[in-house]
Amino acid sequence: MTKASPAELYAYVKQNAPVIENYIETLAAFGSQPEGGIVRPVYSTQWFDAHKQLAAWMQEAGLEVRADAVGNLWGLSRGTEAGQGYASGSHLDTVKEGGKYDGALGVLAALTAIRFLKELYGAPRLPLEVVALCEEEGSRFSKSFLGSRAITGNMPVEELDQSRDADGISVAQAARNCGFDPDQLAAAQRTDLAGFIELHIEQGRLMEAAQVEIGVVEAITGIKHLRVVFEGQADHAGTTPMDLRSDALVSAAQAVTKINELAREFGRPAVATVGKLSVEPGATNIVPAQVEITVDMRHPDPATLEQLKQRIVQISEEAAAAQGGSVKIDLLMERQAAPMTPEIVNMISSSAEELGLKNMPMVSGAGHDSQVMVEKIPSGMIFVPSCGGRSHSRAEYTPIEEILPGIALLAQAFYRLAY
Ligand SMILES: [Zn+2]
Known part of the structure; x- marks a missing residue:
C-alpha cells in the first residue's frame, strides 16, 4: 500500500472536481421541477430512479451494492482484514421543492471519497461503506428518519403497516413496490459498524460569516x-x-x-x-x-x-x-440534544488540521440522521457552507470549491480510520 499524504489526496479530489459536479447535477435531475426545486419523496418514481442511478455509480466504482429491507442503498469497499468498518452517507429524499445538496451531497461525498481512496491506494484494510439513507425528511410519511431508524433497530415493525402516506399507502407497500422486502426489517439493523460520518451542508450562515471551510459538528441541538x-x-x-x-x-x-x-x-x-x-x-x-x-x-x-x-x-x-x-x-x-462521539469528532478535526482546512466546532440547529445513528454507532458530522444559509429551498447552493474541502476531509478521515 502506498503511503498517503494529505496534500496528494486533496490534490486528487480537486483534480476530480468535474466528476463530483457531474454526480451532483445528474442526481439533481431526478425529481427536478420545471420552475426549479426538487421533489423526491421516498419510494416515488423519481426517488427510485435516483436510487438506481446511485447503484450504477457504486458498481462503476467497484463497490458491492445492496439495498436493505427499507431501501437504504449500501455500497461496500471490502477490507483486506477482518474487522468492523466505517460508513458514510446521508439521505436521498428531499423536502417538497428542496435543493440539490441537502442529503444528496452527503451521499455523493461518501461515494467519491471511497472511490478516490480506492483509485489512489487500492482496497482499504477495514471495510468502508457508502449509504444512501432512504428517508430523513418525513417527505411522504409522517415519521422521519426511516432509514437511520431501521439501521439502528429503532423502527417498530408495526410502523411498516400503520404509517401511511396521503393516499393511504403504507410504508411496507410503497417499499415493496420498489422491490424491497420490508419483512426483513430486523436484518436492516447494523451492529457491525465502528463508526459513521455524515457530510451535510450547514443550512445556516455561521460558516459563511466566520469564513471557515469546514464545520466540525460537536452536537445536534x-x-x-x-x-x-x-x-x-x-x-x-x-x-x-x-x-x-x-x-x-x-x-x-x-x-x-x-x-x-x-x-x-x-x-x-x-x-x-x-x-x-x-x-x-x-x-x-x-x-x-x-x-x-x-x-x-x-x-x-x-x-x-x-x-x-x-x-x-x-x-x-x-x-x-x-x-x-x-x-x-x-x-x-x-x-433530546445528540452529542456526537468525541473520538469521531476529534478524528474529523485533526484530519482537517492535517489538510490545512480552516475549521470550527459547531452545533447543528437542524436535525440529521446522525442524531439517530449516534444512539448505536459512534458518529460525527462534517459541515460545508451554504450560500446565504439558504436551504429547504430551490435557492440552496454550495459552489464546488466549497464542496471539495469537505470531500477531501472525509477521505482523509477514512484513510486514517481504515487504511
Ligand atoms: Zn438533510
Missing part, C-alpha cells in the same frame, strides 16, 4: 415545541373602554416580543421562534378572546433548554396576567 393559548374576553371594539378589556392578542404580542428578547439574551446557539399565531374570533370589531401561538426553542445543553422553556412559560403567564387573562401551555414535542 435539542428541541422543545410549546403550544401557548392566551385566553381573554371577546367584547365590542366600540363600546368596551380600554381599561375594561382583557385582550388576548395584546398578551400574545407581548409574549412574542419578550420570547425573542429572551433568546437573544441567552445568546448563541439558543434560538426561540414563534412561527404560528391564530386569533379568535378574528374580527375587525371584536376584542380578541383567544390567541394560540407555537414556540420552537432549541439548545444543545438540556439544562439550558429547560431553563429557556421555564422562562418562556413565565413570560407567557405574566403577559396573560397583565391583561387580566389566563394562559394554557402544552409541550407538543421534545427531542
Whole structure:
C-alpha cells in the first residue's frame, strides 16, 4: 500500500472536481421541477430512479451494492482484514421543492471519497461503506428518519403497516413496490459498524460569516415545541373602554416580543421562534378572546433548554396576567440534544488540521440522521457552507470549491480510520 499524504489526496479530489459536479447535477435531475426545486419523496418514481442511478455509480466504482429491507442503498469497499468498518452517507429524499445538496451531497461525498481512496491506494484494510439513507425528511410519511431508524433497530415493525402516506399507502407497500422486502426489517439493523460520518451542508450562515471551510459538528441541538393559548374576553371594539378589556392578542404580542428578547439574551446557539399565531374570533370589531401561538426553542445543553422553556412559560403567564387573562401551555414535542462521539469528532478535526482546512466546532440547529445513528454507532458530522444559509429551498447552493474541502476531509478521515 502506498503511503498517503494529505496534500496528494486533496490534490486528487480537486483534480476530480468535474466528476463530483457531474454526480451532483445528474442526481439533481431526478425529481427536478420545471420552475426549479426538487421533489423526491421516498419510494416515488423519481426517488427510485435516483436510487438506481446511485447503484450504477457504486458498481462503476467497484463497490458491492445492496439495498436493505427499507431501501437504504449500501455500497461496500471490502477490507483486506477482518474487522468492523466505517460508513458514510446521508439521505436521498428531499423536502417538497428542496435543493440539490441537502442529503444528496452527503451521499455523493461518501461515494467519491471511497472511490478516490480506492483509485489512489487500492482496497482499504477495514471495510468502508457508502449509504444512501432512504428517508430523513418525513417527505411522504409522517415519521422521519426511516432509514437511520431501521439501521439502528429503532423502527417498530408495526410502523411498516400503520404509517401511511396521503393516499393511504403504507410504508411496507410503497417499499415493496420498489422491490424491497420490508419483512426483513430486523436484518436492516447494523451492529457491525465502528463508526459513521455524515457530510451535510450547514443550512445556516455561521460558516459563511466566520469564513471557515469546514464545520466540525460537536452536537445536534435539542428541541422543545410549546403550544401557548392566551385566553381573554371577546367584547365590542366600540363600546368596551380600554381599561375594561382583557385582550388576548395584546398578551400574545407581548409574549412574542419578550420570547425573542429572551433568546437573544441567552445568546448563541439558543434560538426561540414563534412561527404560528391564530386569533379568535378574528374580527375587525371584536376584542380578541383567544390567541394560540407555537414556540420552537432549541439548545444543545438540556439544562439550558429547560431553563429557556421555564422562562418562556413565565413570560407567557405574566403577559396573560397583565391583561387580566389566563394562559394554557402544552409541550407538543421534545427531542433530546445528540452529542456526537468525541473520538469521531476529534478524528474529523485533526484530519482537517492535517489538510490545512480552516475549521470550527459547531452545533447543528437542524436535525440529521446522525442524531439517530449516534444512539448505536459512534458518529460525527462534517459541515460545508451554504450560500446565504439558504436551504429547504430551490435557492440552496454550495459552489464546488466549497464542496471539495469537505470531500477531501472525509477521505482523509477514512484513510486514517481504515487504511
Ligand atoms: Zn438533510
